[in-house]
Amino acid sequence: MWASAVLLVLLGSFGANALDNGLARTPPMGWLAWERFRCNVNCTADPKNCVSEKLFMEMADRLVEDGYKDAGYEYVNIDDCWMAKQRDANNKLYADPERFPSGIKGLADYMHKKGLKLGIYLDYGTKTCGGYPGSLDYLELDAKTIADWGVDMLKMDGCYADVKTMKTGYPQMTKYLNATGRPILFSCSWPDYERGAGIPINYTLVAENCNIWRNYVDIQDSWQSVLSIIDYYAKEQDTLVPVAGPGNFNDPDMLIIGDFSLSVEQAKAQMAMWAILAAPLLMSNDLRTITPEYRDILLNKDVIAISQDNAGIMGKRVLQHHANGIEAWTRPLSNGVFSIVFFSRSVKEPEFVTVVMKALAVSSDTSYEVTDVYAQKSMGVFKPTDSITVYVNPNGVVMLKATPQKVWKVENNMIVLN
Template identity: 60%
Template sequence: MRCVWWTLAAGALLCLPGGAGLDNGLARTPPMGWLHWERFMCETDCGKNPSGCISEQLFMQMADMMVSNGWLKAGYRYLCIDDCWLATQRDENNRLQADPTRFPGGIKKLADYVHARGLLLGIYQDVGKATCAGYPGSQGFYELDAQTFADWGIDLLKFDGCNYGTLELLEDGYRRMSIALNRTGRNILYSCEWPLYARRLTKINYTEVAEYCNSWRNFDDIEDSWTSLKYVIDFTASLQGELVAAAGPGGWNDPDMLVIGNFGLSWDQEVTQMALWSIMAAPLLMSNDLRDINPRSKALLQDQEVIAINQDPLGVQGYRLLKVI
């Protein structure tokens, strides 16, 4: 077993054995990549904000940056679309469709562009009737949507949990989408938010969650601030008895995005997030603007010694021993 001892203001951690995740052969180490949400949110007005709106152009530019600026070489493979990519209605065959103005070539064209550069494409959907931003959700269409994603060449699905109805519908939806993705025959990493939403209604069975998901969110969306980051760290530590045992190759606790390279964290706070996310065997999904990132933040995110801790094939999540006040 490879173990790490690290002491920071947040506390001291060491490594303990983890569990096994979804047996689809994916995510044997925590996934690494880029996700648009925290930095770009749901900006859809390309007239007012052409360089920052959720569009085909934004993701193609980020794909180019990931290759030319060393991100792919450093291990960041997934380029992920979050909410607000959709058209407001399904097509005449009830299939999902991208907003035709912002994604004129459709998602298949974008997937081909990303794959041609050696990257993998992630996409967002919701277990409920509508996404958190109000676009069409997957409830009632799990099998159709899974096949649509496979047909487009999607490699990762982030599955949110807004507008789901009852706890039974929520949990059934997460199970059904997992099964549907596997039945397509395409390798699609499944990132679910089951514990985040179900925790409000019931005690989480992490053994079951890990049977269906490759990673799972436990907490609210992270924000670009030390207050938010500290909340996630403390919440993780308060539940570590449940969380550490559930994680391991194939299934990971996801404390949400890396906000390194934005505006809200000091240098020491950026170092703290990178260190702790690596020790916790968390997915390393950046949300920043790769076209304009501080060179020091870039070097931190690409530090191979730190990434090696996160990508250790044993998949051992760090555990806080004590908190230094």
């Protein structure tokens, strides 16, 4: 089922006007301004935290110098409120000249010299959510403009728009992005607006036209917000899993690790769950002041390797234990490997959980070497009929990697590797 679902998405991507940029073969990684810095444009009162080229250059510096770029984080994404309040005499968008004196082209050049990529924000409606010029009636012009600037990723929001027209409007933008000849990763907010308006979502059409897409409400800086997103993905997993695959990923929104609200255990939980969901890893935090324990979570190479598995299959919830608030999620990886997350909603105390391996949706009859990803230790070898016990902290996770064992057998009087 998993393989056929991915194949369906890949075959669908070759439609006449489908997105054709070769990007997001694994979930994109980077940094995005919105959750932490919002629409702070007061550079006089708050020069350190306002939406300005200085902010994005400083975050780019931190990505490179603090190891994030080497770990895979490559996009630096501008969100809303970067524009001047009006288009120019030729109806082109341009950046606020006081906050972005180098212009977006200059900022893109800065990123590219560092081996990074620049993302930008537009809105499908008449205005952006922050009240800046929208792209309605200017889709083709805006696509050409951002391509000329050297932009590498586009997030297109949907405020001040007729949601009923998005099934035609977003694919129009896809066509215009294709026509620029520049590979621009396309992040769509379209499904979230249709969900909010009660309009049925055609995920085949979404996956043909977008590299990543938002399905649910904006994340906020709270554990409750993280939980609500995980709940939505669990509820809708039978719809969302089949459309995810290389080039096309569901986006549960930004990582808030290192901001104000998450404990270390909750931060580890968000990182693990986003990896299981094959979600984009787009941090929204202040990399200039983040403390080491949160930086270490974001740079955990073993969790990132699971996130970036090239099969691109989205994981799903396979067990739910209401009594102790713990559930299990499983994601099939390449070469018969599985990743498993035991995820706790308990606020009281750590819990022991014992589960038979085959209940975790591992699909082979072979034995598995199981390692604890965060603890970086082997838990032993387990057959599908064996039970495994984990100890899960409140609001925390235990993340496992189950690797099928190579087995020697006798075949035609010879010992061979199965």
